[in-house]
Each structure stands twice: as structure tokens, then as C-alpha cells.
Amino acid sequence: MTRLALLVPGGRGQLGSDLAALAGQVGLLHAPGSAELDVTDVGAVDDAVSSFARAARDAGLKPVLVNASAHTAVDAAESEPERAYAINAAGAGRLAKAAVVNGVPMLHVSTDYVFPGDGTRPYEPGDPTGPKSVYGKSKLAGEEEVLGAGERTWVIRTAWVYGATGGNFVKTMAKLEGQRETLSVVDDQRGSPTWSADLAAGLLELAGRVVGDQVPAQRVLHGTNSGETTWYGFTRAIFEELGADPDRVTPCTTADFPRPAPRPAYSVLSGAAWAAAGLTPLRPWREALAAAFATVGNHLRP
Template sequence: MTGIALLIPGGRGQLGTDLLRCGRGVVGDGDLVHGPGSAELDITDADSVDTAVAGLAASAAEAGVRPVVINAAAYTAVDAAEADEASAMRVNRDGPARLADACTTHDVALMHVSTDYVFPGDADRPYEPADPTGPRSAYGRTKLAGERAVLDRCPQAWVVRTAWVYGAAGGNFVKTMIRLEASRDTLSVVADQIGSPTWTGDLAAGLIELAGRVAAGQAPVRRVLHCTNAGQASWFEFARAVFAEIGADEARVSPCTTADFPRPAPRPAYSVLSGNAWAGEGLTPLRPWREALAVAFREHRDELRGEPVG
């Protein structure tokens, strides 16, 4: 891989943690990979963002490598956004706009992580990057606005949509299922929402590969790409797979409908993202979701269970 320096806003979050680990493993020089959390870098603060991106560009120039920002910072409280779309918009649209402006000023490439929620969720086949968007939630609207801001403001920007993310850091569906398995005899989990469970370890590796390609002057022609683990499942099937990984009886998980558990924000009924464009650009397709889940448990069982590590 051509030399690269990385700035990862949101570096203390679920995806950011794996991006930081993966980036340091690939780059080798820890001084060239920074993953500030929101307390260290507020992406809605234009001055702070410009300072951080300028610092990245300077460090890269000194080391003779290419600077790339991978934005993993986001407002992800899907239900809360319905009542406070303005706050979500500040982080999911205005923040990426600030990053895009700074990256353009300092000649830095930008990868921006987005979501399946930009689509209406009524498809009958996996969504391609160029398919019409139509978010049905405040969260989805703010993320789509962020995509547009990034692409409009930065000529060296790429948007990567993903879905149903879980990792060793932070809270997620896998950890919730493990916690509920320990406290309830049976569970009812929605079976009429379909997506692609995606492990942050694999997603991070894909994003770092993309960053390396851009740094090497082999940037994808398409500026919007999809990256998820392969295949699809319902939340019900995903929950049963988690039970299987921890040795619990899968029969304790029963299916229910979305209508049985109404939420403030509408969820996409079908949000599988096609990886055709990703593979078409020569990027490595992510492994099947069920295989990835098994690897995640093999490598991070204690963290997923919420147990102390070390």
C-alpha cells in the first residue's frame, strides 16, 4: 500500500475503534493515524476541523505520504432524531460539510460513512448506489443531507453506505441480544425487516483498503459505494444466530412483526445493499454475514458479552 496518513473523526466509537486498530496495523506508524473522539474533535466546529485536517496534511507532507480522512462520526440515535432533527442535522450534515470544506482547502481525500436509511426500504432486490433515495426517518434525511454536502463540497470525496453494524466497542444489537438472553426466558424479535448484518472489523478493513487505493492514485470512478457483509437476514434470524454463538437455545427466540413493536422512527422493511459496485471497482468483497459473526465471537467474545478484557 502507498504511504498514507489517516484522520478518523469518531475514532472512539463502534466503527472508529476498529478503523483505528486496522489503520495502525496497515500504516505501521502510529503517529500517522489519529482517531479523535467527539470530545477531542467536534466536527461541527469549523475552526477545530480545519486545524485537525491542516495538521493531518502537514504530517503527511513531512512523511511523504498521502493524507486521508475517514469520517466515522455521526448522530446515530435513530428514534431520538425524530424529536430533535436539528441536532441530528448539525452532526450528520453540517459536520461532514465542515470536513469536506477543510479537505478541499488542504488537498485531502475524504471517505464519509453513510447508511441504508437513505433508502425508502421498499425494494425487492439489493439497493445499488445509484438507486433513488427516499428516507422515511429524520435520521435518514440527515444522513442523506450529509452525503450531498460531502459530494458537493469536496471533489476528492467518496460516500460509503453500510448497514446493521455491530462491533466489540459500543452498544449494538448483538450485545443487546446477549444481555436479554441472560435475563429472559424467551424473546420476540422482528422478522419482517431484512438487512445485512455487518461486523465493524470487516467494514473497517474495507474502508482502509479504499483509503489505500485512493492514496495510491487508484481512486474508484464511482463516488458512492456500498459495503456490508454479504447475504441477508431478518433481525429474528440475526438474533437466533447470536444465540447459537453463545450456546443458547435458538428456539427461545420467536418471530414478531414490526407492528408488534412500534418505534418513533420508521424502520426500512428491506435495506439490503448491493456490493456489485464495490467489487466492480476492484475492492475486496466482505465475507458472508454469518461467517463474520462467528469470527467476531471467536476474536472478541468477552467484549461482545460485556466482560472485562485483559
């Protein structure tokens, strides 16, 4: 792995932080946060990618750009679509163009929200998209920008991500467990909870392949922990990890908790293409959740 160098825009976020934690496995890692690298700034993007590529090659390393930057405030995106598109679409496109110009392969992280959410079986990468929210539409536009920039760009869709850094569903439920006697959670939305550390490890493995002799022919892949559940089922599992009674969690419907942005009712992503590319399948979501609490539980608990 020491022959790799990684540039990770969005490096202070949930996934970016876990990628940065793998720095010991690569020869060079630069993981700037949004304050250090504004992906909406063309000049800053061009300078960052070109200087990174030069430093990597001077050190005899193979550079790869892993884009973890994103506007992920799903509800806020409904009222600020310009900002969502600036980061998720135009920003991703600028990174991809700069990567191509500098001969740097790019892995772009996307989302289950690009699908309409009315499926009945896990979505394959080639299934028709049809996002319902501004967030999903902006991320789909970003995928198109990235894939259109050049042949050495890949899109990796993921879903229901949680980790040690920043805010996420696991942290919110852990906090509410200590504040409420019972908790009503949506039971009619299905997906695959994904630990950001597992996704980061998968992306590092993929990065090694795109600079090696086993370049994936499939340019859109799905990377999530395997299996599926609902937010209600996920919360019961979180309570179990907290040592709390899961029966304190009760099911409700999406209609009971209206939100500005529509959520996909079904957004399970198939890992078949990931495995077919020779990549290590991410472990079952329940196993990953237990491992997350065992290793970074102090960050997940309030």
C-alpha cells in the same frame, strides 16, 4: 500501507475504534473522539484537518480522512433533528470542505436508512433515495454535502453494524439471552449485519486505492457483509454463537414494537459496485458473526 496516514473523526466509536486498531498498517493515524474534535465547530475542524495534512506530508505519507463521526441515535433524532443535522449533515460538510482545501481525499460513512425501504432486491448506489426518518434524511443531506464539496470525496453506505466498542444489537441480544426465557424479535425487516472490523478493513483498502493509481470512478459505494437476514434470523444466529437454544427466539412484526423512528422494511445493499471497483468483497454475514465471537466475543457477551 505505510505510505498512508488516516484522520478518523469519530475515532472512539464502534467503527472508529476498529479503524484505530489497524494503526499498525498505516504510517500515521489520528482518531479523535467527539470530545477531542467537535465536527460542528468550524474552526476546530479546519485546524484539525490542516495540521493532520501537514504532519502527514512532513512524514512523506499520503493523507486520507475517513469520517466515522455520526449522530446514530435513530429514535432520539426524531425529537432532536437540529442536533442530527448539525452532526450528520453540516458537520460532514465542514469536514469535506476542509479536506478539499487541504488536498486530502475523504471517505464518508453513510447508511442504508437513506433508502425508503420498500425494495425487493438489493439497493444499488444509484437507486433513488427516499429516507423516512430524521436520521436517514440527515445522513442523506450529509452525503450531498460531501459529494458536493469536491471530486475527491466518496460515500460508503453500510448497515446493521456491530462491533466490540459501544452499544449495538448483538450486545443487546446477548444481554437479553441471559435475562429472558424467550425473546420476540422483528422478522419483517431485512438487511445485512456488518461486523465493524470487516468494514474497517474494507475502508482501509479503499483508502489505499484513492491515493494510488486505482482510484474508484464510482463515488458512492456500498460496504456490508454479504447476504441478508431479518433481525429475528440475526438473533437466532447470535444465540447459536452464545451456545443458547435459538428456538427460544420467536418472530414478531414491526407493528408489535412501534418505535419513534420508522425502520426500513428492506435495506439490503448491493456489493456489486464495491467489487467492480476492484475492492475485496466483505465476507458473508454469518461467517463474520462467527469470527467476531471468536476474536472479540468477550466484548460482545455481557
